[in-house]
Amino acid sequence: MGFENILGNEKVFEQLNRFRTKSAFPPLLFWGRPGIGKRTTALTFAQILLCPKGDGCGLCRFCQEVSQLTHPDLRIIFPLPPRPNNEKERDLETIWRLRQKYALGATRPLIPKNYLIHLEDIHDLTSEMRFKPLSGKKRVVLIIDAERMRQEASNALLKTLEEPQPDTVFILLTSRFSFLPATIRSRCLPIYFPPLTDEMIAEYLYKIGYDEMAVKRALSFAYGSLRRALDFMNNPFPIPEEVLSLAFSPSIPSLLTLIDELRLTDWTETVENLILLFHSQLLKRFGLKDYETSYPEGFTTEELIARIDFLLHLQSDLEYNLNRRLFLFSFLTALLRKGKRK
Numbered sequence: 001m002g003f004e005n006i007l008g009n010e011k012v013f014e015q016l017n018r019f020r021t022k023s024a025f026p027p028l029l030f031w032g033r034p035g036i037g038k039r040t041t042a043l044t045f046a047q048i049l050l051c052p053k054g055d056g057c058g059l060c061r062f063c064q065e066v067s068q069l070t071h072p073d074l075r076i077i078f079p080l081p082p083r084p085n086n087e088k089e090r091d092l093e094t095i096w097r098l099r100q101k102y103a104l105g106a107t108r109p110l111i112p113k114n115y116l117i118h119l120e121d122i123h124d125l126t127s128e129m130r131f132k133p134l135s136g137k138k139r140v141v142l143i144i145d146a147e148r149m150r151q152e153a154s155n156a157l158l159k160t161l162e163e164p165q166p167d168t169v170f171i172l173l174t175s176r177f178s179f180l181p182a183t184i185r186s187r188c189l190p191i192y193f194p195p196l197t198d199e200m201i202a203e204y205l206y207k208i209g210y211d212e213m214a215v216k217r218a219l220s221f222a223y224g225s226l227r228r229a230l231d232f233m234n235n236p237f238p239i240p241e242e243v244l245s246l247a248f249s250p251s252i253p254s255l256l257t258l259i260d261e262l263r264l265t266d267w268t269e270t271v272e273n274l275i276l277l278f279h280s281q282l283l284k285r286f287g288l289k290d291y292e293t294s295y296p297e298g299f300t301t302e303e304l305i306a307r308i309d310f311l312l313h314l315q316s317d318l319e320y321n322l323n324r325r326l327f328l329f330s331f332l333t334a335l336l337r338k339g340k341r342k
């Protein structure tokens with residue numbers, strides 16, 4: 001088995017294959033856009049390292065345990081909801097439920113912005129390092145969305161990263177490389193996952209039975225991410241209807257009512273989807289891509305560019321936790337406004 005079944009990323013697989021025979025190597029930092037196979041690759045690499053046959057057969061008990069995240073020598077650390085101050089015991093049920101969403105083959109969950117990697121998870125991990133791996137010869141540690149470590153957590157991890165145990169393989173994953181502290185970045189070997197090409201994604205979608213029209217539509221949304229393409233197949237309107245109708249038919253009954261009615265947990269995703277939607281319309285208009293979109297295409301080129309420009313600014317504001325109402329107000333008025341952003 002091994003990497004054959006994962007889409008694209010041959011260069012990454014070559015690099016990892018060189019590592020599999022080495023007794024020790026630096027902590028690895030997988031980075032690249034969401035939904036292009038970082039976690040799948042990391043878990044497959046863990047199977048290769050922990051499978052007694054040495055090839056990640058995918059079938060033996062150990063490989064199965066890795067894919068279900070139950071292998072005793074596989075540690076997985078991921079962002080968790082903030083813990084209420086009065087709560088002494090950890091909410092194990094929630095942790096377990098969230099954890100299953102990272103299993104091999106599971107679709108990556110959308111993680112709310114306020115979920116962070118908890119300091120106590122890093123503490124547990126570092127104290128575990130004193131012991132040998134329980135079974136097998138290696139221990140694999142996956143830190144998902146590593147940029148969600150606050151300073152205390154990343155400081156606590158530094159020493160362990162600096163003096164890696166020869167029997168422990170660290171893999172940090174992030175889609176936002178620049179958000180990781182420089183101290184962490186400098187102690188890892190970065191491995192970049194390039195976006196998948198439209199051809200790779202199309203080939204995969206045809207193989208699992210989609211027709212040409214569906215594939216062209218999904219590609220207009222995929223942007224190098226297989227996950228985005230598959231999400232689109234399950235939900236062809238990944239942008240909330242209220243937002244869409246605002247974006248395309250600028251007549252507005254009551255902006256303020258709408259602000260109160262919109263219940264969106266992830267604005268980052270919506271803003272990103274809108275940027276990509278407008279961008280794919282531009283690409284199509286210039287004849288660069290043969291996409292199909294299910295959305296109206298009534299904007300002038302200038303209007304499309306102005307909207308992309310505005311949304312890109314908004315995207316960086318979102319990183320700084322702009323007040324929700326204020327954000328929604330400027331977001332919705334921008335969609336309404338014809339023409340250029342001031």
Ligand SMILES: [Zn+2]
Pocket residue numbers: 051052053055056057058059060061062063
């Ligand atoms: Zn196996």
